[in-house]
Amino acid sequence: MSERQIELEVLRYDPExxxxxxxxxxxxxxxxxxxxLDALNYVKENLDTTLSYRWSCHMAVCGxxxxxxxxxxxxxxxxxxxEYSDKIRVEPLAHFPIERDLVTVIExxxxxxxxxxxxxxxxxxxxxxxxxxxxxxxxxIKFKQYTLCINCMLCYAACPQYGLVPEFVGPAxxxxxxxxxxxxxxxxxxxRQEVVASNEGVWECSxxxxxxxxxxxxVDPAGALQQVKVASTIDWYKEHLMPWVKx
Amino acid sequence: MSCKPYIRETSKxxxxxxxPRYKRYMAREVTCIFILIFTFELVCALGAVAxxxxxxxxxxxxxxxxxxxxxxxxxxxxxxxHSVTWFNVTxxxxxxxxxxxxxxxxxxxxxxxxxxxxxxxxxxxxxxx
Amino acid sequence: xxKSNKPIFWSLFAAGGTVTAFVTPALVLLLLFASLxxxxxxxxxxxxxxxxxxxxxxxxxxxxxxxxxxHAAHRLRVTLHDFGVRADxxxxxxxxxxAGLGTLMTLVYLLRI
Numbered sequence: 001m002s003e004r005q006i007e008l009e010v011l012r013y014d015p016e017x018x019x020x021x022x023x024x025x026x027x028x029x030x031x032x033x034x035x036x037l038d039a040l041n042y043v044k045e046n047l048d049t050t051l052s053y054r055w056s057c058h059m060a061v062c063g064x065x066x067x068x069x070x071x072x073x074x075x076x077x078x079x080x081x082x083e084y085s086d087k088i089r090v091e092p093l094a095h096f097p098i099e100r101d102l103v104t105v106i107e108x109x110x111x112x113x114x115x116x117x118x119x120x121x122x123x124x125x126x127x128x129x130x131x132x133x134x135x136x137x138x139x140x141i142k143f144k145q146y147t148l149c150i151n152c153m154l155c156y157a158a159c160p161q162y163g164l165v166p167e168f169v170g171p172a173x174x175x176x177x178x179x180x181x182x183x184x185x186x187x188x189x190x191x192r193q194e195v196v197a198s199n200e201g202v203w204e205c206s207x208x209x210x211x212x213x214x215x216x217x218x219v220d221p222a223g224a225l226q227q228v229k230v231a232s233t234i235d236w237y238k239e240h241l242m243p244w245v246k247x
Numbered sequence: 248m249s250c251k252p253y254i255r256e257t258s259k260x261x262x263x264x265x266x267p268r269y270k271r272y273m274a275r276e277v278t279c280i281f282i283l284i285f286t287f288e289l290v291c292a293l294g295a296v297a298x299x300x301x302x303x304x305x306x307x308x309x310x311x312x313x314x315x316x317x318x319x320x321x322x323x324x325x326x327x328x329h330s331v332t333w334f335n336v337t338x339x340x341x342x343x344x345x346x347x348x349x350x351x352x353x354x355x356x357x358x359x360x361x362x363x364x365x366x367x368x369x370x371x372x373x374x375x376x
Numbered sequence: 377x378x379k380s381n382k383p384i385f386w387s388l389f390a391a392g393g394t395v396t397a398f399v400t401p402a403l404v405l406l407l408l409f410a411s412l413x414x415x416x417x418x419x420x421x422x423x424x425x426x427x428x429x430x431x432x433x434x435x436x437x438x439x440x441x442x443x444x445x446x447h448a449a450h451r452l453r454v455t456l457h458d459f460g461v462r463a464d465x466x467x468x469x470x471x472x473x474x475a476g477l478g479t480l481m482t483l484v485y486l487l488r489i
Contacts, residue, residue, distance in 0.1 A: 015251035071266065097252035105252045137347045160269060160458075163257045203382040206454045207336065208272045223339035229386060230340065236383035260460035276458060279451035282396055283474070285404060286444040290481050292407075293437065296424050297485040303421040310411040319408040326400045333397040363398055370402035374416040 002032040006081060008039055010051065011091040013098045021098060023089075024048075030081050036069055036088060037076035040102075053102035060216055063152030066093045067102050073157035073214045094157040095166075109153055112169050115195050116177035121188025139184040146179035146224055148217040155211035155221050161204050168204040169195060171211035171221035178224040181231070197232040205229070278329040281322045288319075334359040385450045385472070392447020395440060428489040441482045449475035 006028045013021040026047050028039045037055055044051050055065040058077045065076040068091040070084065081088075096104035155171040162168045177196045181189045195201055205225045212222040238245055263269035295306035309315065337359060338352035406416045417423050427433040449471040456467050 013253055015253070021253055021255075094255070095257070097254045099252055138344070141347060141349070142344065160257075160262055160272075163262065164259060164458075197380060199380045199382065201380070203380045203386070206276075206458070207340075208269070209336065209339075210268055210272075212339070213268065220339060222336075223342065226336075226340035227342070229383075233383040233387050233390075236381075237387070258460075259462070263458065273455075273458065276451060276455040279448040279455060282400060282444060283448035283452065285400065285407075286441055286448065287478060288407060289403070289437075289441060289444075290478055290485070292419070292424065293428065293441075293482060293485040293489075296421065296428060297488040300421045303424075307410065307415060307419075310407070311413055312411075315411045316408070319404055319411050323401060323404045323408055326396070326404050329393075330397040330401055333393055359397075366398045367402040370399055371405065374402070374406040374418040376417060 004030050004032055004081065004086065006030045006039055006084075007087045008036075008043065009087065009089045010040075010043075010102070011098075012051075012101050013092075014050075015100055032082045034081045035077050036074075036079040036081065036084075036090065037065055039081065039088070040076060040090070051102075052100045061150060063150035066152045066154050066157065067091065068094055068157065073154040075152060075154070075216050078216055093153055095159070095163045096153070096156070106153065108166065109151075109156060109170065109172070112173040113151070113176065116169065116173050117188060117192050118173075118176045118180060120180065120183065120186050121191055122185060123187030133185045135184055142184070143179045143182035146175050146182070146219055146221075149176060149179075149219050149221075150217055152216065154214045154216060158210035158214040160208055160210065161206060165200070165204055167200040169198075169201045171205075171225060172219075174202050174205075174228055175219060175221035175224035178228050181228075193232065193235070196228060197235070202228045202232060275328065275332045278325050278332075281318075281325040282329065284318065285322050285326070330363060334363070385446070385453075388443060388446035389450035390447075392443035392445070393451075395443045396447055399440060400444065425489060428486060434486045434489075438482055438486055442479055445475040445478045446472075 008026045008028050009023050010026065011021050012018075012024045026043045028042050028047070030039050030042070035058075037058060040051065040053055040055075044053075053065070053067070053076070055076065056062040057064070060075050060078045063075075066073060067076055068074075068089075069076065069079045070089050071091075073093060076090075090102065092098050092102045092104045096106060096108070099105050149172055151172060153172065156162050159168070159171055162170050174196055177192045180186045181192065197203075202225050205222075207222060207226060209222045212220045215221060263273045292303075292306060295303040334356055338350075338355040341355075343350040343355060406419060409416050410419050418427065428437055453464070453467050453471045456471075457464060461467060
């Protein structure tokens with residue numbers, strides 16, 4: 001176990017006192033095996049109890065501790081001290097308004113998530129007596145990867161289009177819509193298309209691919225969005241060239 | 248609810264300079280300018296052919312200028328970059344499922360490079376034959 | 377939120393991106409040789425005229441140029457937005473206008489050969 005003295009440069013913002021955010025530096029005795037979240041917890045427990053940030057599981061499954069670490073969107077519990085030099089800059093997740101210190105306002109994302117109807121909409125109503133849905137492994141892998149999203153919003157912080165066009169529905173929400181569209185038990189694709197196939201939906205995406213690069217769960221939202229573009233394009237041609245075909 | 252959320256501004260014109268990942272993206276995107284100009288080079292060649300042998304000789308002469316040589320040289324590098332970046336992302340956009348598994352991305356990319364080599368060879372051979 | 381009309385432009389962009397990825401570098405190389413004074417035989421007046429005179433040649437030439445133009449135009453529309461140009465409708469008319477012009481020119485030239 002090796003010890004390191006880390007200079008943590010944290011962006012602070014107190015809405016009741018500050019007109020703008022400012023950096024505050026803390027000198028933190030760390031173990032090289034720590035993650036940035038451990039350093040933040042040390043600060044809160046020993047140096048400055050006023051520091052505010054979200055965290056929960058400390059094992060990269062809850063998605064709470066997303067923040068900018070040296071300008072890169074990361075989960076604080078997955079950012080290992082040994083990957084960094086002795087100066088680490090910590091800021092709230094990009095492209096979201098700052099509520100206080102490292103806590104961002106996530107209402108926009110939550111709204112977009114619900115707008116894509118992220119739940120199974122069965123094709124027909126089945127009575128309980130019909131039994132459970134059956135699904136083969138081949139049907140499962142069509143969408144399994146996209147179930148891994150932990151809603152950490154790192155992809156929104158990385159996506160430059162979301163930064164430039166706040167109306168953009170965004171990577172995680174559209175990838176989740178794709179997850180349900182691909183599920184053989186689901187019949188809700190048309191219900192989702194109004195949002196997903198709009199200009200502010202998938203068509204704002206220009207396949208930068210940053211979202212997939214930063215995703216801590218390897219969901220590959222960029223891939224999901226391109227697949228949604230292909231499906232939406234086929235829809236468009238069917239609608240316009242073969243309008244007699246009922247969906 | 249937030250009493251006074253602070254909104255950080257991103258520059259609409261220089262945001263891509265902030266990270267190497269965004270610079271690579273912009274480099275990929277601007278390949279379209281070179282492809283557009285090159286395609287008009289082909290259109291002009293066609294126009295020259297339509298106007299007869301003297302017009303076409305004049306077109307070839309204009310092609311012989313230092314500016315054209317420079318452009319075509321740069322366009323070669325740029326269009327190769329477009330090809331490479333296009334092939335590399337194809338498995339993400341069009342995954343191939345066989346049975347209960349997806350074909351590993353590198354096979355799809357590799358197949359594209361293979362086809363690219365064959366097609367290029369065919370175009371070059373047809374070009375110089 | 378109304379459903380977008382982007383699919384038509386995006387499908388041309390995708391088709392063009394694929395075609396240009398496969399054939400354009402080789403074509404550029406041929407024209408680079410031509411501009412260096414080593415004109416490949418396909419780009420001599422006689423051979424190019426014969427190739428473009430043939431209906432299959434016309435089809436190939438038109439197809440490649442069409443998708444190349446509309447691929448580049450759509451990407452340029454997005455790129456200008458990335459560079460901060462916000463007037464998307466104006467930009468769309470401009471870039472698709474250029475692609476349309478190129479398409480028309482190609483059509484006219486091919487019909488005259």
